[in-house]
Structures are given as C-alpha cells and as structure tokens.
Amino acid sequence: MQAKELKEYISQDEDRLFSVLQASGFHDIWKASSGEIRCATPHGDNKTGVMIKVDPDLYTAIFSSDYSGDLLGAIQEVMDTTFSDVIVFVHNVLGIATNSQSKTKIDPLGELKGLAAKKIKRDRKSNKKYSEAELGAFIHLPYKTLIEEGISPKVLDQFNICFDPKLNRIIFPHYDWEENDRIVGIKGRTIQTKEELELTGTPKYWNYLTGYKKSHNIYGYNITKQYISAYSNIILFEGEKSVLKEYTFNKGKGCSVALGGHSISNEQVNFILRNVPLDCEIIIAFDKDVMTKEEEGEQFLIKEAMKFRPFRKVSYIFDKYNLLDEKDSPIDKGFKVWQYLMKYRKEVK
Structure with a gap:
C-alpha cells in the first residue's frame, strides 16, 4: 500500500491503530474522545503528550518535539529512521504483504539521540527566567491612563502592572507560561502621544529584558x-x-x-x-x-x-x-x- 492507502486502512479499525502505536513504542494509549487518541512518546511519561486524530489523514501532534503531521511521520520522528523504512515497518506490524525490498534498519539508540538533539534545540529557544526582583525599580501603582480606558485598579494589581517614572513607561510583566512565578519579559509602553513619539523618535514599546521571545x-x-x-x-x-x-x-x-x-x-x-x-x-x-x-x-x-x-x-x-x-x-x-x-x-x- 502507498502511504495514503495505508493511513486510510489504519484509520478504519481502532485495533490496527493501537497495534501500530504500541509496536512503535508509544504507550499509555487512551481514547480522549470518539475522534481523538492520546498517548505518551516511547521515552516520555506524559499521557497527553501525543494526539492522533482518527480520520483518513491520521493527523498527529507530538508536543515534546513540536512535531505536527501524520502518524507515519510521527513514527519516523520517534524511530529516527527513513520514511520508506516506516512504510515497511507498518506493513509488517499489520501483516500486510509488500513488494518493497528495503529492510527496516533502526538504530536502537537513534531515538535517544534524536530526542537529546531536539532537547538542546528547544533549550536554546527557551526564554531566560527571572525573579520578581526585576520589577524593583518600578512603582507598583496603576497609571491613570489605563484607568481612564476603563481597566479596573483591581485588575491592574492582579496583573502586577507597574510604572517606570524614569522612562515614563507603563510596565507589563510577562510571566512564564510554565513556571508562573518567574518573569521572562518586561514590556514598557510609553505614555507619550503619537506626535511626541514622532518628534523625539522614541519607540512606543521597550523590552527591558533582552532576548525575550514572545512566540x-x-x-x-x-x-x-x-x-x-x-x-x-x-x-x-x-x-x-x-x-x-x-x-x-x-x-x-x-x-x-x-x-x-x-x-x-x-x-x-x-x-x-x-x-x-x-x-x-x-x-x-x-x-x-x-x-x-x-x-x-x-x-x-x-x-x-x-x-x-x-x-x-x-x-x-x-x-x-x-x-x-x-x-x-x-x-x-x-x-x-x-x-x-x-x-x-x-x-x-
């Protein structure tokens, strides 16, 4: 079978899908809904770390490696092998004859090498984390223009909005999406008017922490x-x-x-x-x-x-x-x- 036919064949029977996932090393497989399967990667322990859409395309996302594509590509990702070898491998798991002469050659350490490399790549992308001491130079006081725009003082306090009297900027602390008590970005918005910005050449926004990646x-x-x-x-x-x-x-x-x-x-x-x-x-x-x-x-x-x-x-x-x-x-x-x-x-x- 070609890749498209193979995916359609797997999607028609849940047992086939489970067999392929288990043989590929995925574990803790469970039905999140009638159209979605969740599981963990071969060397992961997050039971929601992989999502497979039960449809003819078998759309799959692996969050630990930012992979999104189809199931065959996901298997290639975790096995660190070629796509043609994945096709042969899946045929063998399902007991389907294939005319391909290629043999599946899987490096038993390949996945660990691949995951290690991806971890290094992800670490390079991560934002540097700081304590709330970085806000010490600012005044923890809601600036009047935000209140005039209809934002309540209680909410400004809830989000720890501050003011920089030195640079005349309203301060919006950005907290890390996982370590919620750590700051990764401090965005300052000037209180100058549009005309003043044009005259002085002052940037409207200023990031106090270099290297912060909003994405x-x-x-x-x-x-x-x-x-x-x-x-x-x-x-x-x-x-x-x-x-x-x-x-x-x-x-x-x-x-x-x-x-x-x-x-x-x-x-x-x-x-x-x-x-x-x-x-x-x-x-x-x-x-x-x-x-x-x-x-x-x-x-x-x-x-x-x-x-x-x-x-x-x-x-x-x-x-x-x-x-x-x-x-x-x-x-x-x-x-x-x-x-x-x-x-x-x-x-x-």
Whole structure:
C-alpha cells in the first residue's frame, strides 16, 4: 500500500491503530474522545503528550518535539529512521504483504539521540527566567491612563502592572507560561502621544529584558489557566490591554491571553492544545486592521484558526458591520460591542 492507502486502512479499525502505536513504542494509549487518541512518546511519561486524530489523514501532534503531521511521520520522528523504512515497518506490524525490498534498519539508540538533539534545540529557544526582583525599580501603582480606558485598579494589581517614572513607561510583566512565578519579559509602553513619539523618535514599546521571545510564551496564561474550564473557551488577543479589559468586564475572572502579535507560533499552538480541556473553544480576537488588510483579511484569520482545527473547536471575531475603528481591538469599544462581536463570531469547520 502507498502511504495514503495505508493511513486510510489504519484509520478504519481502532485495533490496527493501537497495534501500530504500541509496536512503535508509544504507550499509555487512551481514547480522549470518539475522534481523538492520546498517548505518551516511547521515552516520555506524559499521557497527553501525543494526539492522533482518527480520520483518513491520521493527523498527529507530538508536543515534546513540536512535531505536527501524520502518524507515519510521527513514527519516523520517534524511530529516527527513513520514511520508506516506516512504510515497511507498518506493513509488517499489520501483516500486510509488500513488494518493497528495503529492510527496516533502526538504530536502537537513534531515538535517544534524536530526542537529546531536539532537547538542546528547544533549550536554546527557551526564554531566560527571572525573579520578581526585576520589577524593583518600578512603582507598583496603576497609571491613570489605563484607568481612564476603563481597566479596573483591581485588575491592574492582579496583573502586577507597574510604572517606570524614569522612562515614563507603563510596565507589563510577562510571566512564564510554565513556571508562573518567574518573569521572562518586561514590556514598557510609553505614555507619550503619537506626535511626541514622532518628534523625539522614541519607540512606543521597550523590552527591558533582552532576548525575550514572545512566540515562546503567552501573556496572562499564568492567571487565566485557573478560569478556562469555567468558561470552556480561551480568547486569543494581540495585546496586553485587551486581556486587562476582558478581565475588568468579568470582575477579575477572565479567560483571555495575549500572543504579542497576530501570528500564532507553532510553540504557542502546541502549548495551548496541550494545556486546555478537550471541550475548550479557542476564539481568535485579533485587531481590526488584521481584518481589513489586503494581504491578511478574513482568509488570514481562517488560516490561523486552522492551526487548532484538527483537535479543538475554533472560531474568530470578524467586524462585519464596522463597529470598530481602524486600529481597535475587538474589546476596545466597550462591553456591548464586545458582547455583540462575541455572539456573532464565526466558527471554522
């Protein structure tokens, strides 16, 4: 059988899928839902670390190595062998005759070597972690412009928002998505007007910690993780202030995070899929300019949403009736407009 036929054949019988997974070294295999299988990698102990979609494509994600593709590719990943050898291997496991003359040659230490190499690669990507002592130079006091925008002082305190009197910047601490008491980024937003910025050449944003990779973290997850189950959804905004406004609307118990931009990285996708419940809807709430740009627009929103679609219900907010201004976040026009946009969000099928 060719690869496509082989995947379809496996997907038609759960016992075949389980046999292939077990023979490949995956373990702690269980049904997360009627259309999704979870298990651990051969040398891992996370029973939710691998997801397989039970469909003709057998879409598979391995979170420990950031792999996403089909099951055959996942087997190749953990065995550290060639794709043609994987095809022969799976045929043998299922007792299917093959005319291929190639023999499966698997280095018994290959997987360990591969995982070690990937761990080194991941470690290089990780953000450096700091203690809250890094905030010692700032004033722990909510700045008036944020309150004037409708963000409650209680929420500003909840997210540890500070002010830098030396550089006149509002400080947004970014806490690590796994070690929630550790800081990985300190983002400072100037209080200068647009005209003042142009005259002085001052950057609007300033990162106080060099090397911070926004694509390897999610702002606000350290707080939001405790409320996701109650809402059964998680809202993905671009910026920190949108998260603060959503929390204000919900009296300090929100369900939103900020990505730091409008492109969702593979690391962010994998982290979200790994950490939110199976029944959690992922809602993309990007700024109005993303909806209207010729090179982006609605098709871009759908493309970003599809990064989650094999495993979760996902939707996006689209301002069909132009309720927002050009640079607005979907939550910037107040509670009623936000509720309307949420109610008529579009699900990606």
